[in-house]
Amino acid sequence: MTSYQRVTGMRDVLFDDQPYWRYILEKIQQTTDLFGYRRLDTPVLEQANLFIRGVGEGTDIVEKEMYLFEDRDGDYLALRPEFTAGIMRAYIENGLHTLPPPLRVWTTGPLFRHERPQAGRYRQHSQFDIEVIGEQDPAVDVEVISLAWHLFTALGFFGLRLYINSTGCPQCKPAYIQTLVDYFTQFAGKLPPDDQMRLKKNPLRILDSKEEATQPLLEHAPRITDHLCKECETHFSKLKSYLEAIDRPYIVDYRIVRGLDYYTKTVFEIKADGLGSQDTICGGGRYDGLIEELGGQPTPGIGFGSGIERYVIALRHLGVMPPPEPLPQVTVSYLGEAAKLVALKLAESLREANIGAQFTPGDRSFKAQLKAANRLNAKFAIILGENEINAGQALVRDMANSEQTPVDLTEVVSWLTERL
């Protein structure tokens, strides 16, 4: 065995996966262009306090999942576990509030969370992320969901489900949590240990519980949608009517409780098949208090993160094939040192003419070199031996029908251009 191996939860993206990544990135670009979102990239490293403050001290991400370290200057840094806090930092730091609102941005790149890996979950993963900053109209909530849906449709997804909920706001959420605690406290004896913990630590999580004993209790548990304040109630009902206006089917799921502290009002998830138990490919919501929390002016915002590794898994499951990678259609083979020099030069000329060409190195037999052409699935193999060099020609072999045509060296580029 090799002495070095991947760090736990990290993956190599090998050739079979790359066509998916290329395809996905291309569709992301097209979709964000279509909706008028602009790319904004932030560093992988931020001050750890940004996330502690932004994501929330009690969250799992901050409490037990962040990659933290002190750098050589003694600064306390974190590998970003999510995008939103960094983008809000960039928004504030670069004075982006001076741009005409709402600001629509997207980004992509690696995120890091020290979790236990499993299907569809890695310690380094990539997300496609969208943020709309500076607008509280539920119409942008719908726009963001629509953008996600558009992308998934363009990628060839089917069978996706959209779940929405409202998580309230600082006006109504605390009272609801109290109602919930009161409700479950009367059944505290019936709750499994995990849910007793949740009741104390994070009561909203009970809604999400998969414990069997808890399920019957959940049916009559108070729902946040019955306890929203006027403003949140209006926002949620408009969200639903706007979704209906664009014919986007949704499921109201009062159990959606997102794990980050900053969410207010709208939260949503999109789920796909084929992913095992980690089946959410897109999750997000509104964070109207976050920018102020991070030191900016009170500014509403909404966004989502969407796991690209999960796209690849789910697309495979659905049988969606990405376009194959474009490979060189020509190989250049030679026999003998004199021919090698000519071959090197010819391969160079072909590429200069924008014809994909691969030199077959190693002074191997023509047999081996043509084998390489075959493996590459090349359309043409150019053969340069002593005879060809003496005649100032190249032998161009059509790999499909094995026909070989002598072509003057000076004509090879134009000959191929006509036929590719």
Place this chain on the structure above:
RNA sequence: GUGGCUAUGGCUCAAUGGUAGAGCACCUGGUUGUGGCCCAGGAGGUUGUGGGUUCGAGCCCCACUAGCCACCCCA
């Protein structure tokens, strides 16, 4: 952080406690300079690591590490 399963050539996997194998991939030959199919040959392993039991361990036991799956939680 918890639990279950797993770990043998590059990959996928065999091997009643008794000489580590196959398929695929790779290289060479079968053609003085010609791919795919076929045939022949070759290279590639201290069986994840460290201990233990045994005359003898890939196989049994323990620990560690890693992977997979699930919980927690999330994308």
